[in-house]
Amino acid sequence: MLDTHEEMRWWLGVVVWLALFGGENGSVVSPEDQGLRAGNWGPGPGLLESSDPATEPSPEDLNATDLMTKLGSAFDVQFMSVNEPPEGLQAIDTSQFSFRRKKNGRLVPMGPMPQYIREVELGVVKLADGSRLKTQVPVKLKRKLRQLLWALTACPVGFKWRDLGARFWPRWIREGLCPRSSCSVPAGMKCRPLAAQHKTLLRWHCRSPACQWIKVQYPVVVQCSCACSSRSPH
Numbered sequence: 123m124l125d126t127h128e129e130m131r132w133w134l135g136v137v138v139w140l141a142l143f144g145g146e147n148g149s150v151v152s153p154e155d156q157g158l159r160a161g162n163w164g165p166g167p168g169l170l171e172s173s174d175p176a177t178e179p180s181p182e183d184l185n186a187t188d189l190m191t192k193l194g195s196a197f198d199v200q201f202m203s204v205n206e207p208p209e210g211l212q213a214i215d216t217s218q219f220s221f222r223r224k225k226n227g228r229l230v231p232m233g234p235m236p237q238y239i240r241e242v243e244l245g246v247v248k249l250a251d252g253s254r255l256k257t258q259v260p261v262k263l264k265r266k267l268r269q270l271l272w273a274l275t276a277c278p279v280g281f282k283w284r285d286l287g288a289r290f291w292p293r294w295i296r297e298g299l300c301p302r303s304s305c306s307v308p309a310g311m312k313c314r315p316l317a318a319q320h321k322t323l324l325r326w327h328c329r330s331p332a333c334q335w336i337k338v339q340y341p342v343v344v345q346c347s348c349a350c351s352s353r354s355p356h
C-alpha cells in the first residue's frame with residue numbers, strides 16, 4: 123500500500139508528466155527537448171510512485187483478453203506489443219527513409235519535394251550590397267543537387283521498441299527516434315521531432331487501498347525534421 127508521502131510523489135509524477143507530454147497538438151514536447159536523451163528517459167513517464175513489487179499487477183490483473191477489451195480500438199498493433207518483440211530492444215527500424223538506390227548508386231527520393239528544397243537558389247550568389255552573381259548550373263545538375271540536398275537533410279525517423287515495465291499494458295511500445303548527427307551545411311541544425319501521435323495505453327494505478335488499470339496517453343514521435351534548436355522546423 124502507498125503511504126501519503128508516496129501518494130504525493132505519484133501525483134507529482136502525474137503533474138510532471140502532464141506538463142511534459144500533456145500538451146495539445148502543436149505543443150508536442152519530446153524527451154530530448156527536456157534535456158533527456160531517449161536512452162535516458164527512465165522507466166517511463168509518471169513512474170515516481172512506489173516501485174514496491176507487491177503493488178505490481180498480479181497474473182490475474184494481466185488477463186490479456188480482459189485488458190484487450192478494456193483498451194478496445196486504441197490497441198495499435200503497429201506500435202504496441204503484449205509480448206517481447208522478437209527483434210529485441212536494440213534493433214532500429216530505418217525503413218522510413220523514403221529514398222531508393224539506383225543501380226549507379228544514386229539515391230532517388232520518392233514523394234513530393236519539400237518546399238525548402240524547391241526554394242534553394244542554386245544559380246545565384248548574393249553579396250552584401252544586394253547584388254546577385256550568377257553562376258552557371260546546368261538544369262540536370264540542378265535536379266541532382268536538389269535530390270542530394272533532399273537526402274542529406276531528410277531526417278528519417280527510426281523506430282525502436284521500448285519496455286515500459288510491468289505497470290503498463292501493453293508493456294512494449296514502438297518509439298520514434300530522430301538521427302543525432304547534424305543535417306545542415308554548415309553543421310548546426312539537428313534532426314528534431316516534428317510530429318508525435320498520442321497512443322492510449324493502460325497504466326497500473328495504485329491509490330490506497332486498491333490498484334486498477336487506467337487509460338493514459340503516451341506520445342510517440344512519428345516524424346523528424348531538420349531544425350534549429352528553437353524547435354521551429356526550417
Ligand SMILES: *[C@@H]1O[C@H](CO)[C@@H](O)[C@H](O)[C@H]1NC(C)=O
Pocket residue numbers: 185186187188
Ligand atoms: C481471462 O478472463 C476471461 C473472462 O473475462 C476468462 O474467460 C479467461 O479464462 C481468463 N483467462 C485466463 C488465462 O485466466
